[in-house]
Structures are given as structure tokens and as C-alpha cells.
Amino acid sequence: MNTFGIAPLILIFPIIGVLFNGLAGRRFIEHDREIGERWSGWFASAMALMSFAIAVSLFFVLRGNEYHAETITLFDWFNIQIASWGMNFHIPWAIQVDTLSVTMMLVVTGVGSLIHIYAIGYMHGDANFSRFFTYLNLFLFFMLILITGNNYMMLFVGWEGVGLCSFLLIGFWFEQTDEKGSAVNVDAARKAFVANRVGDLAMILAMSLTFWTFGSLTFDTVFAEALAHAGDDPGAAVVYLPWMFEEESEAIEPAVAITHDEMMTDDHGEAVDDHGEAIDDHGEAMDDHGEATDDHGEAVDDHGEAMDDHGEATDDHGESKGHYTPVPVDHQHASGGLGISLGAMLTAITALFLIGATGKSAQIPLFVWLPDAMAGPTPVSALIHAATMVTSGIYLIVRSNVLFELVRESGYEMFGLISSPTLVAYVGAFTAVYAGLIAFTQFDIKKVLAYSTVSQLGFMIAAVGMGAYVAGMFHLITHAFFKALLFMGSGSVIHGMEHGHHDLHGHGHGDDDHDEDAHGDEHHAEAHGDHFDPQDMRTMGGLREQMPITFAVYMVGALALAGIFPLAGFWSKDEILAHASSNGFHPDGWQFEFIGVYALLSIAAVCTAFYMGRQLKMVFFGEPRHEAAKHAHESPPTMTYPLIVLAGLSIFGGMVLNLPYLFGEHDHAEGFYLMLEQWLHHSITSFSLTEAGIVHMPHTPLTLSYMVAGLSTILAVGAILGAFYGLYGNRPQTADEKDPLESTPIWWMAVLPLNTLYMDYLVPVFNRVADWTAFRLDWEIWHDMVHDKLIRDPFVGASKVASEIWDRKGVDGVVNGVGRVANWLSGVMRLSQTGFVRNYALSVFLGVVLLLAYFWLMAS
Amino acid sequence: MEANLEWYIGLSTILFTIGALGVLTRRNAIIIFMSVEMMLNAANLAFVAFARHHANLDGQLFVFFVMTVAAAEVAVGLALIVAIFRSKQNINVDDLNLLKG
Numbered sequence: 020m021n022t023f024g025i026a027p028l029i030l031i032f033p034i035i036g037v038l039f040n041g042l043a044g045r046r047f048i049e050h051d052r053e054i055g056e057r058w059s060g061w062f063a064s065a066m067a068l069m070s071f072a073i074a075v076s077l078f079f080v081l082r083g084n085e086y087h088a089e090t091i092t093l094f095d096w097f098n099i100q101i102a103s104w105g106m107n108f109h110i111p112w113a114i115q116v117d118t119l120s121v122t123m124m125l126v127v128t129g130v131g132s133l134i135h136i137y138a139i140g141y142m143h144g145d146a147n148f149s150r151f152f153t154y155l156n157l158f159l160f161f162m163l164i165l166i167t168g169n170n171y172m173m174l175f176v177g178w179e180g181v182g183l184c185s186f187l188l189i190g191f192w193f194e195q196t197d198e199k200g201s202a203v204n205v206d207a208a209r210k211a212f213v214a215n216r217v218g219d220l221a222m223i224l225a226m227s228l229t230f231w232t233f234g235s236l237t238f239d240t241v242f243a244e245a246l247a248h249a250g251d252d253p254g255a256a257v258v259y260l261p262w263m264f265e266e267e268s269e270a271i272e273p274a275v276a277i278t279h280d281e282m283m284t285d286d287h288g289e290a291v292d293d294h295g296e297a298i299d300d301h302g303e304a305m306d307d308h309g310e311a312t313d314d315h316g317e318a319v320d321d322h323g324e325a326m327d328d329h330g331e332a333t334d335d336h337g338e339s340k341g342h343y344t345p346v347p348v349d350h351q352h353a354s355g356g357l358g359i360s361l362g363a364m365l366t367a368i369t370a371l372f373l374i375g376a377t378g379k380s381a382q383i384p385l386f387v388w389l390p391d392a393m394a395g396p397t398p399v400s401a402l403i404h405a406a407t408m409v410t411s412g413i414y415l416i417v418r419s420n421v422l423f424e425l426v427r428e429s430g431y432e433m434f435g436l437i438s439s440p441t442l443v444a445y446v447g448a449f450t451a452v453y454a455g456l457i458a459f460t461q462f463d464i465k466k467v468l469a470y471s472t473v474s475q476l477g478f479m480i481a482a483v484g485m486g487a488y489v490a491g492m493f494h495l496i497t498h499a500f501f502k503a504l505l506f507m508g509s510g511s512v513i514h515g516m517e518h519g520h521h522d523l524h525g526h527g528h529g530d531d532d533h534d535e536d537a538h539g540d541e542h543h544a545e546a547h548g549d550h551f552d553p554q555d556m557r558t559m560g561g562l563r564e565q566m567p568i569t570f571a572v573y574m575v576g577a578l579a580l581a582g583i584f585p586l587a588g589f590w591s592k593d594e595i596l597a598h599a600s601s602n603g604f605h606p607d608g609w610q611f612e613f614i615g616v617y618a619l620l621s622i623a624a625v626c627t628a629f630y631m632g633r634q635l636k637m638v639f640f641g642e643p644r645h646e647a648a649k650h651a652h653e654s655p656p657t658m659t660y661p662l663i664v665l666a667g668l669s670i671f672g673g674m675v676l677n678l679p680y681l682f683g684e685h686d687h688a689e690g691f692y693l694m695l696e697q698w699l700h701h702s703i704t705s706f707s708l709t710e711a712g713i714v715h716m717p718h719t720p721l722t723l724s725y726m727v728a729g730l731s732t733i734l735a736v737g738a739i740l741g742a743f744y745g746l747y748g749n750r751p752q753t754a755d756e757k758d759p760l761e762s763t764p765i766w767w768m769a770v771l772p773l774n775t776l777y778m779d780y781l782v783p784v785f786n787r788v789a790d791w792t793a794f795r796l797d798w799e800i801w802h803d804m805v806h807d808k809l810i811r812d813p814f815v816g817a818s819k820v821a822s823e824i825w826d827r828k829g830v831d832g833v834v835n836g837v838g839r840v841a842n843w844l845s846g847v848m849r850l851s852q853t854g855f856v857r858n859y860a861l862s863v864f865l866g867v868v869l870l871l872a873y874f875w876l877m878a879s
Numbered sequence: 880m881e882a883n884l885e886w887y888i889g890l891s892t893i894l895f896t897i898g899a900l901g902v903l904t905r906r907n908a909i910i911i912f913m914s915v916e917m918m919l920n921a922a923n924l925a926f927v928a929f930a931r932h933h934a935n936l937d938g939q940l941f942v943f944f945v946m947t948v949a950a951a952e953v954a955v956g957l958a959l960i961v962a963i964f965r966s967k968q969n970i971n972v973d974d975l976n977l978l979k980g
Binding site for chain 1: 976
């Protein structure tokens, strides 16, 4: 038996956990709280750990198989013959084991297992303990479907499934309300679901287009087809519906060919003229392409001219015709399709994938749900909204790297402005800066991390948009380590603050009472009580003494996130920055195509370091600013041990996984250098199309760029120190203080007169910008204006028209009208039924008379 | 003097009209019944007259059928009238308006 056969088990273990906890977990807990919780939590964790074990075994199996991917087909999902297309709509339920999916499996199940164990401690005492673990296991199940599927359809099943689990877990405490009594958690859950639905729509469209173009949704087939026809002529407008190519041998009627002459001329004329140059010089070819489109209108108006053009084109390039076989054009027209080039088609597909990714991976413009998603329990924030689910957009792009690279190489640009992979890079870069700036103004410990996650996801999206797939995956992995660590650390802090607060007010109760209290109840009581918010950083301070372990691991996580040498974040972030600054992709020398991305990402990196410094300072340093902070105490071992493991990963993960060459130039990765690069090389094919064919290029600069690394380190250290000693260093913040950025350090101003200028002019301006972005741009304009006024109100209006006018008046009117007419008519008709026999006799008589009259008239 | 076909048809028409008017105007069920009989016999007369005129026996054959059916009708109809009288103590058809809408 093939050892790959164990792969389906990775899906089976979580579903066993779901069944166990969903069906029996509650009974166990009702029977005996203590033992029931242990069973429920540890069973779920065991299932996650078993999946992790399977992922590790698959890692070794794959290594034993010399990294050759293997697909395990479980059963067919769809298998429909479409006779009119001469093709087969076939979607198997199959698991693809390659280096990319195994990487994701290891991250998801590894970090997932740690978070399961952590949640046993965190959720202790919650009324719905087993429901929580049911959802967590269900999430793992769907996430694993997403990353193991060998086709877009399975990916989409997982994509929707994790969205569902996200919804369920954000709204986990659905009974909780705010002071005004509105169900905030439910609203947040719904918001996440709806925002994701927008991206999902784009996903469905992208999948439909993929199937329409390539006749398959299986990754390998789609990529193979795309590659097979990419070399034909990237600039030319040949219709790529490869399942039609098989019928190429069919003779084309000359008459049909003539009717399409002008089409071919319009679409091909320019491209054919430039055929020789098109590949050498993409830019020029693109200009020409634009012209060709302009010419299109003229050519249609002026039939004769178009025909002349065509004559030339054929004369000049008679020999090249066979090269890119215009035959399918005719054939395609005969089948009623559209004349769209592969570049345009792939651009549409990849742009739609980007929209899908902005939904799931919380990028501009659909990031709005992620900060609200922090309403869920903290382990959920760590698992779903930081480490795994939100990275599925990056996974999607990395998985579809062939399509993105083909678009880049085809030189096709949307609206003649920007190619879709470049757009991906800039969306990511802008998101990174934008979310990084918003993180400044947040006081909620989890909201800072939420915006930080959005920002870091921006880094990954920017990386994959630039073609640095390995760098993106690398950052995805290290980010999963340290962001899960940070979230769980913040959960530990919140837990400590809650218990501190509880101790403070709970002296009247016995000690037994304290342990029995459910989390949800505590949240509840405190939300309504004295408005103590255990997540507000202004109430914290000085926690390093009360919670030493949490402090230590949080410090590691924060420094790793800020990108301090030699922690994990340094290596992965630096790889992205190095790629953005160099972009050694094109064979014709170094180009600085992504210098804008580099600038934006550098600013984002500074922001990252600054807000993490601010957070460290506010939470762990200084004096306690609230009684609860004084009484906070360290969390139980089930919570701290996973943190310690993750801290270890955050320290060593970067160096071990993908250590770049430190000295000299190297052609390719080997040995213990760039292990992730070597490993992922087996599933990610970066390439460049030249006249010679497909040339595989190195993915990223292999050698550490000291300039980039040094600059980013200096900036990061400077930002942290600035946050520590510059803005927040002079005195502890108090809970009722308005905005710490406004309260400026007096000693600094005294020492450096220049700082007066800085503080008086720059900081307020910056403050206002950050404030403006956060409240005006983000909240008022984007949330209220665009979402409410532009999207919700017209939608509600349209719904009202549909329900009140169309449905009530139109549809109901017709139905009621029919009834009323029948009613009225019967009222009239019943008058004829008098009950007098002679009346009936008379009507018979009259009938006879009429009949006779009729016959008489007919006869005459 | 040999009677012409017109005379027979004229008599038949008059009898039929009297019968029809009787059915339409009278309220006593027995009178209506008799009027129906008169209409049937008017038709019979027309049948016989035409049969004789065309020298064809089909019409006379039909008359036998009509008479048979009329006899059956009388049997049923009179039984119905007796039954109605028993329950209502009169046979005024205007009182029998259960089918009034």
C-alpha cells in the first residue's frame, strides 16, 4: 500500500472530534464539570495532535518520495458529460499532497494543536465549553479541506466552511450585549460573514471563468493547460479554450473564415505586426496593444480599410500564422464564445482571486470585518483570525502562482494601467501601511493585534503579488507563530486582568465560587457593572511583575513581529523587503519595479515596531494603573506551556526554516540554507517567458542584503525606542487620559528644541491623520458612508420596492384580484339560478330558437 | 278532400306552441306534464305527416319510439309528482325552488 494513503486521516480525525464533542461533550460536562471538561478539551486537542502527527508523517513520506506530489482520490464529486462542449465536468474529491499543502498542514495543525491546548485553560468554566471545541475541530476540518484539495471546488468548500466556523466562533458568546443592549458579538459575526460573502462571490466568478477557459478546475490540469498555450504568443488575441483545440482538425469553411476576417485583423493585426518585437519589449507591445484596441472601433466602422489591413497582415506574416493557429478563433466563433486573449482571461481570473483574497485575508477594501472579529474568544482570534484562516487568501494566490505569473509575463494590464499581480502587490502594501497606522490609535489590546494582523497580511499579499511566493509563505509561517503567540499572550493578560478584577470585587464570595464562575458571566457582569474593560490597555501597566511568563513570551512575540534580529519576523520580513527593493526577476537586469511597494512596506515596518513598542510599554511596563492590574496573576499551565512552545518557534523558526546565505553570491539554494525555498520549490514554479521558452528563475535574492536588513533593523529599533522613551516614557498613562500621542514628553522637548517643532506641528498633524484615517476615513466614510449609505441603503430600498410594491401590490394584487373577480362573477352568475323550472325551460327554448336562427342564417 | 302536408304541419306547429307555452306558463306540475305530452305528440304528428309525404316508413318507426319513451316518462314523471305531493302537500312547481342560487 502506498504510504500516501494515510493522507485522508488528516481530515478524519477532526471530524471524529466534531462528532464526539458535538454529540456527547455536553453530556460529559453536565455529568461532571471537572472530568467532562478534561475529556472534551483533551479529546479535541488529541484529534488536532493526531492530525499534526499525520501532517508530520506526510512530510517524511513526501521526502521519501523525492518531493514528488501525490494525489489521493477518495471519490468523485461531479462527473457530468457535457456533450455539446465535447468535454467532461469532472471534480474528484481528492487530496493533493505536495510540499505546499504539507507546509500549510503543518502550520494549521501544529499551531492549531497548541491553541486547542491553550483553549482548555482559557475556556475553563465556560457554559458552552464543548460547543467551543466542536467548532474548533470543525474549523480544522474545513481548513484542511481548503489546503489539501486538489481542485478549486474543494478549496471553495473549505473556503466557505472556514467562513462558517469563523461566523460561529466570533458569535460564540452570542448572548452578550453591550451597555445599550445590542448584541455586539452577533453583529460582528454577521459582519464578518457578509464581508466574506463579497469575496466569495468573486471566488465563484473566478472559478466559473477558470472552468470556462480551461475546462477543468483541478489545479494540475488548469496550470498545465495554461502553460501549454502560454508559449503560443502571449500578446496575440487568440482564444484559449483548450478543450476546443482538440477539434482543430475540423476543416474551416472558407466562407466562415472571411466573415471573421475583420475580427482577426482587429485583434491580431497590430500584434502580428509586432510579433517579432512583442516578446523582446513588453512595454512597447503593450502600447501597441492599446492602439490596437483603439483601432478596433475605426476598423469596424470602416470595413474596407479593415479588409486592406488584413491583406497586409497576411502577406507579411503568412508564415507565422501556423505558429499561433488562428484556427480556434473560427472554431470558437462557431461555438458562440468570445474572442479574448489568454492574458485578458487570466487577468480577469486573477483579479477576481484577488477580490476573494481581500475578503478572506482582510485586505483593502474588505478588511473591515477582522477588527470586529476580535469579539470572539481569544483562542479563536489566535487560530482563525491571525494564524490560519486569514492566510487562506495568500495560500490561494500561492497555489495559483502559475496563473499570476502568466499574467505578469503576458504583459496584459487592466485598463492599460496595472497588471493584476502588481495590483495584488500594491493592495497588500497599502493595506500594510493603512492598518499599521490605524493600530496606533487603538486602546483595546486585541484590536491593536487585529490591525497588526491586517498589516502583516498586507506584507504577505504584497510578497506574493511581487512573485516572492516563498517569502510570502515564509512570512505566513513565522507570522502564524508569533501572532498566535501574541494573541494567546494577550488572552493570558485579559484572563489575568479579569481574575485580578474578580479578586478585587469577589472578597465577599468564597474561594470556591471564584473557580466556578463562567467566563461568559464575568464578561457579562463586568460589561454592565462598573464598566471595567479587561482589554483596555489604559487600565493595565506594570504587568511584568504579576505575569512574568506571559511577559517574557509576549516580549519575544512583539520583538519577532517588529522584526528584530535574529527572531523569526526579522528573516521573513526582510526577505519580502529585499525582494521588493531588488526585484531580480527579469532576465534583462535589475529592475526596481516594486520600489513603491518597498517604500510602503518600510513605513509599515516602522509602524509595526512602533505600535508594538507602545503596546509593550502600556501593558507590561510602568506602574499598574488600575486595581485589577495590581491583583492580576499568572495563567494556568495549559495556557502558558503552548505560549512557551510558540515563543521557541518565534525565536528559532526564522533562522532554521529559511536562513539566507550570509556572504557572497549563490545561484541556487542548498544545504541548510533556504530550506523552505528548496522545499517549496517542488510546488511553486516561478518562471519567465522568453523567446527561448519557459525559463525558471530564482525566486528571491538568495543572499542576505545587508543594506535592506540593516536599514529595517535600525528603523524598527528606532521605532520601538521612540515608543518607549519618546512618547510613552515620561509617566504612566492613566485610564481616563485621552490620547497618549497628544501628551508629549516634556524632557525631550527641553533637551531638543527641534522637538518642540516636532511635537507641536508634526505630532498633532500625524495624530490627526491617524485619527482621521481611523475614524473619518475608515469608520465614517468607509463603514458608514460606503457600506451604509451606498451599499446598504440602496439595497434596503430595492428590497422595499421588491417587497412592498412588487410583491404586495404586484404579485399579491394579481392573486387577490383573480380571487375577487371570481367572487364577483359568481355573485352575478348566481342570479340566473332562480330555481323556477319555467325559467330553465325558457332558457332551453331560447337556446333552441337561437340554434334554429343560426342554422337558418347559415343556410340562407 | 285529401289534406295537404301544410295542414298537418300547421296543426303540429300549433299543438307544439300550445304545449311550449303551457310548459312555460303553468305552475301545476300535472298541467306542465300534459303540455310536454302535447309537444311530443305534435312532433309525432309531424313525423307521421312527413313519412306519408315522402313515402318512407322511418318517420312512423320513430313515432313508436317516441311513444314508448313517452310512456316510460309518464310512469316516472307521475311517480315523481305523487312523491312530491306526499312531501309538500301540493304540486306547485314554484314551490320547488331548492336549486335557487
